[in-house]
Amino acid sequence: MLKLRIKRSGSLHAKTIILASEQKAQASAEARANQLEATFEAIVDGLLVYDANGHLLQTNAAARELLALDAQPGYTSYSPNKRAFQHIPRDEHSQPLPEEQWPVSRVLNGEVLKGATSVDLQMRTLDERELRINASGAPIRDSKGSIVGGVIIFRDVTERRRMEQRARDALGALLSMAEILVQVPGVKSSADEYTPTTTSNIARQLAELTRSVLGCQRIAISVVDPETEVPHPLAVVGLSPEHQQQWWGDQQQQKEVPLSDSRYPELVDRLRANEVLLIDMMEPQFRDVPNPYNIGVMLIAPMCVGEQLVGTLTLDYGGAAHDYTPGEIALAGAVAKLAGLVIERERLMQERAEARANELALREANRHMDEFLGIVSHELRTPLTAIKGNIQLAQLQLKKVVEKVGTVEGVTCKLESIRGLLERADRQISTQNRLVGDLLDVSRIQASKLEFRLEPCNLVDIVREAIRDQHQASPMRTISLELDCEEMVPVIADIDRIGQVVTNYLTNALKYSEFDRPVEVILQSDGHVALVLVRDEGPGLSEIEQQHIWERFYRAKGIEVQSGTGIGLGLGLHICKTIIEYHQGQVGVESAPGQGSTFWFTLPVTV
Ligand code: ADP
Numbered sequence: 302m303l304k305l306r307i308k309r310s311g312s313l314h315a316k317t318i319i320l321a322s323e324q325k326a327q328a329s330a331e332a333r334a335n336q337l338e339a340t341f342e343a344i345v346d347g348l349l350v351y352d353a354n355g356h357l358l359q360t361n362a363a364a365r366e367l368l369a370l371d372a373q374p375g376y377t378s379y380s381p382n383k384r385a386f387q388h389i390p391r392d393e394h395s396q397p398l399p400e401e402q403w404p405v406s407r408v409l410n411g412e413v414l415k416g417a418t419s420v421d422l423q424m425r426t427l428d429e430r431e432l433r434i435n436a437s438g439a440p441i442r443d444s445k446g447s448i449v450g451g452v453i454i455f456r457d458v459t460e461r462r463r464m465e466q467r468a469r470d471a472l473g474a475l476l477s478m479a480e481i482l483v484q485v486p487g488v489k490s491s492a493d494e495y496t497p498t499t500t501s502n503i504a505r506q507l508a509e510l511t512r513s514v515l516g517c518q519r520i521a522i523s524v525v526d527p528e529t530e531v532p533h534p535l536a537v538v539g540l541s542p543e544h545q546q547q548w549w550g551d552q553q554q555q556k557e558v559p560l561s562d563s564r565y566p567e568l569v570d571r572l573r574a575n576e577v578l579l580i581d582m583m584e585p586q587f588r589d590v591p592n593p594y595n596i597g598v599m600l601i602a603p604m605c606v607g608e609q610l611v612g613t614l615t616l617d618y619g620g621a622a623h624d625y626t627p628g629e630i631a632l633a634g635a636v637a638k639l640a641g642l643v644i645e646r647e648r649l650m651q652e653r654a655e656a657r658a659n660e661l662a663l664r665e666a667n668r669h670m671d672e673f674l675g676i677v678s679h680e681l682r683t684p685l686t687a688i689k690g691n692i693q694l695a696q697l698q699l700k701k702v703v704e705k706v707g708t709v710e711g712v713t714c715k716l717e718s719i720r721g722l723l724e725r726a727d728r729q730i731s732t733q734n735r736l737v738g739d740l741l742d743v744s745r746i747q748a749s750k751l752e753f754r755l756e757p758c759n760l761v762d763i764v765r766e767a768i769r770d771q772h773q774a775s776p777m778r779t780i781s782l783e784l785d786c787e788e789m790v791p792v793i794a795d796i797d798r799i800g801q802v803v804t805n806y807l808t809n810a811l812k813y814s815e816f817d818r819p820v821e822v823i824l825q826s827d828g829h830v831a832l833v834l835v836r837d838e839g840p841g842l843s844e845i846e847q848q849h850i851w852e853r854f855y856r857a858k859g860i861e862v863q864s865g866t867g868i869g870l871g872l873g874l875h876i877c878k879t880i881i882e883y884h885q886g887q888v889g890v891e892s893a894p895g896q897g898s899t900f901w902f903t904l905p906v907t908v
Pocket residue numbers: 805809810813837839840841842850855856857858860868869870871872873874875898
């Protein structure tokens with residue numbers, strides 16, 4: 302057709318050419334418009350184009366889908382206010398956004414919203430979902446620069462903001478944990494005073510924090526006893542009060558099984574290796590494990606301090622399907638590690654507080670002991686010594702009177718009976734004195750306050766002296782001494798204390814055997830060790846009794862005092878053992894019922 306027209310005339314020819322080029326331009330404009338339209342539609346962010354009055358001219362597919370615009374067919378004709386009524390635009394703090402702050406208002410006002418000036422909004426979609434939107438945009442101007450409309454780009458940042466919020470919460474929770482860790486909860490008013498916050502309170506706090514971070518349904522924290530390795534539940538959160546009660550009941554009924562005897566040793570090994578476990582309760586090996594809360598998949602994170610597994614943090618989303626992301630698993634692992642540190646720290650603080658309380662109690666007990674020792678030595682021993690002195694004085698005066706009066710009939714007899722009374726009183730006072738002395742000594746031993754004055758001395762002299770004293774006290778008894786050594790057995794010792802031991806062995810031998818039975822003392826030395834034996838022909842002791850007689854207040858049953866004034870408290874041998882062991886020696890007894898006893902002790906000889 303074009304060819305034909307060219308043939309007809311020249312002007313027609315020119316006209317035809319113009320027409321053809323117009324058509325061509327139109328076609329290419331259409332093509333470009335189509336292309337633009339397709340591009341507009343293909344953009345993944347929501348695009349909304351407005352006229353100068355804020356009326357919506359055009360939206361792309363992404364915007365329609367994002368805001369569910371197709372839910373209300375007449376939406377495009379809505380006035381700006383009606384649109385706002387549908388979407389309720391709010392700022393990031395959920396405060397309603399005034400009209401002049403709406404992105405479209407700002408853009409039509411000439412503002413370009415991009416980068417830092419882009420706006421974060423909360424808004425409702427037409428199908429009533431809540432979204433977080435980041436809005437950017439710019440005015441559209443004509444060739445003269447007048448604003449004829451605007452374009453707004455909506456980007457859905459709901460998920461990103463949720464993740465950011467969760468990261469912020471996680472950071473906050475981790476910081477709170479770090480704070481607990483650093484501040485040491487329970488420390489109050491003064492640095493010295495520690496009021497323990499129960500570890501379970503701390504654990505519950507941690508569980509709550511973790512739950513807010515991970516948004517899971519249930520979290521339980523258990524600790525592993527460092528000595529027995531038995532896990533103990535410490536806290537659970539996320540259960541209804543009834544379920545919580547039931548949970549604690551279940552836990553109490555469970556047998557205490559140390560980790561080493563666990564039904565799942567392989568899982569324990571993996572926890573010890575610091576691995577976070579995901580346990581699918583539907584798997585065959587866990588199917589018969591009671592699952593009262595219908596847990597689908599459970600996460601168990603180890604709480605390790607150094608190499609040691611100090612507890613576990615278990616969480617789940619109930620029966621709801623949940624894919625644990627690598628980020629969540631890593632976060633749970635980190636939180637558990639921190640929780641482990643916090644709980645371990647709390648445990649140590651409690652131990653320290655207890656140790657301190659014990660120390661204070663000990664100090665108090667020591668103070669009481671000092672008071673007791675003071676009372677015993679001053680209020681009891683001092684008057685006894687005074688009485689003994691007075692008796693001895695009376696005995697002396699009586700002796701002089703007897704000498705003066707001579708053999709006056711009747712008087713001598715009376716004086717004799719007074720002498721007898723005085724002697725008895727003297728013996729009783731000596732017994733009292735010995736008992737008070739024993740009590741005092743044993744109290745000192747308990748309080749580690751028994752003191753020794755060590756000096757070089759001859760053990761033979763000490764033994765002879767003790768025998769001489771006993772002879773004087775019981776002149777009718779036979780006490781023999783056999784020396785299987787030189788006359789000099791040098792030792793470094795507290796003379797009085799070693800004398801006390803020999804005397805105690807001797808008085809026991811005398812009092813527990815018949816009046817007419819002899820007591821034999823043997824002293825041996827090989828130049829390194831000296832051995833003192835005190836042998837009697839008394840009742841003898843069974844094996845069991847031989848083991849116990851060295852204990853405080855132990856008195857063998859059925860062993861009666863045979864002679865002398867020998868009440869005892871069962872303290873003497875305990876004191877002897879302490880004294881000899883202080884001197885690096887040993888004590889012992891050889892005996893059998895009915896065959897007498899040989900009590901012995903050794904002392905290192907000075908070379
Ligand atoms: P006590 O003051 O009661 O004698 P000891 O500590 O000296 O206290 O002795 C503890 C107990 O050992 C005595 O009560 C007695 O039962 C038993 N015992 C000690 N020595 C002898 C001994 N030589 N023969 C038999 N039993 C003895």
